[in-house]
Amino acid sequence: MVVETIPRWSTLSLSRQFILLSSVLLLLAVALLGQWVSTRIQDAVEEDVGHRAAIFLEHFLEPYIGELAVTGDLSPQSRAAISADLARISKGLNVLQTRLWTPGGRILLASDPGLEGRTLPVAGSLAEAVAGRIAVESEDHLHSETLAGRRVFEVYVPIRSAPGGPVVAVAEFYQDGAALLSILGWTRTQTWAIVALVSLGLLAGVYGLVDRGSATIQRQRAEIEARVAELTRLLHHNEFLRRRIQQASSRSAEDSETQMRRIGADLHDGIGQLLTIASLRLEQLFPQGGVHNGNYLLVKSMLDDAMTEVRAMVAGLALPQMQGLPLAAAVSTIVMKHRHRTSTEVRLTLPDDLDEPSNPVKLAICRFVQEGLSNAFKHAHGAPCAVGVRSDAAGLLVQVADDGPGLSRPSSSPDAKRQPLGLAGLRNRVESLGGEFRILSTPGRGTTIIGHFPREA
Structure with missing residues (x-):
């Protein structure tokens, strides 16, 4: 019953909750106040009756x-005189x-001679009077069976x-005491009515x-709920747009990667082949004797330098064939090729239980490691x-750290415009997939770039 009542109470308006409570x-206040006032009035009436009776007696x-x-007793003459006087004045004083x-x-x-000489237990109002206090009652009649049911005042007055x-x-x-x-009783009714009217007036105000x-x-x-509903709708719409932007960025990254592979292939098959043919034709034009020819050596050196540049461009544009490789194998291949190309030391840390992300995320991680x-x-x-890749509850955490001199100015600011172009590109690549990008650098102690990628773009 209580469980069903609470929702009903909570659905009421504040004004209805207030009026019910x-x-x-x-009602409690009126009952208490009315009872207290009525009791005080009755006590005052009984006290007045008692004092008047005490003075008279x-x-x-x-x-x-x-x-x-x-x-300790009365003579027959005194008894007769008191009885006669009481009989004479009782009717005028309404004494029964x-x-x-x-x-x-x-x-x-x-007044009933048959009661004279009887001894009864001293208790109740009689005991109070023996102790020296005036006792007045208007309901309980301890020593009068003949007046049962009548509205009277029973008064006990100590005589000293x-x-x-x-x-x-x-x-x-x-x-x-019928009239009194x-x-x-009428005074009590009026008191209760006045208290109730005053309380109702206060309650109404x-x-x-x-x-x-x-x-x-x-x-x-209602206005706040409407605004919250509108903000919730806008939030859901913004989340939808954010996902659309991330999807577009992911598709753009895949398209860019495909375009870069195509450009690399064109450079290798076009300019690279032409440079190779030119080098072979040069050797045909200058047979064995051309080795000591200065012009031959100059042209041969320029062709070799151009071929080296083309190969470097192709290596930078086209990632290894990672489409069919897991993430750990793709990252290992990139690190191995970097070691071979630059002859530098790279420490690689890959756990055995590395999660396999979606293809756009894997592509972004490979580019992140290569660029880093x-x-x-x-x-x-x-x-x-040092290169490290590990899984966590939110996705994949990738770190690329070096032991170099560090950045000359703080680069951890989210303002990509103040960062070098390569770092800005890395930040945009990571954040376009819904990830986080950070840079930790201390002068003289190296630089670490951190990318936190989701498992799904």
């Missing part, structure tokens, strides 16, 4: 207090029954021999403020290098 609290029994203090008790619980005098002295007797009388109790605030919050919440080694050979002046 405030109504419960208001002390004055009425004053001639007989001395006799009670000395003997009267009794006079000793502190030990014996009835000295009663002197102010502050010991209690010599207790006067008890039952006063008809009716007024008291506060509810008006809360309702306005709730309406403002609901309107702002070429930059290291050029700027680190042939210093030893």
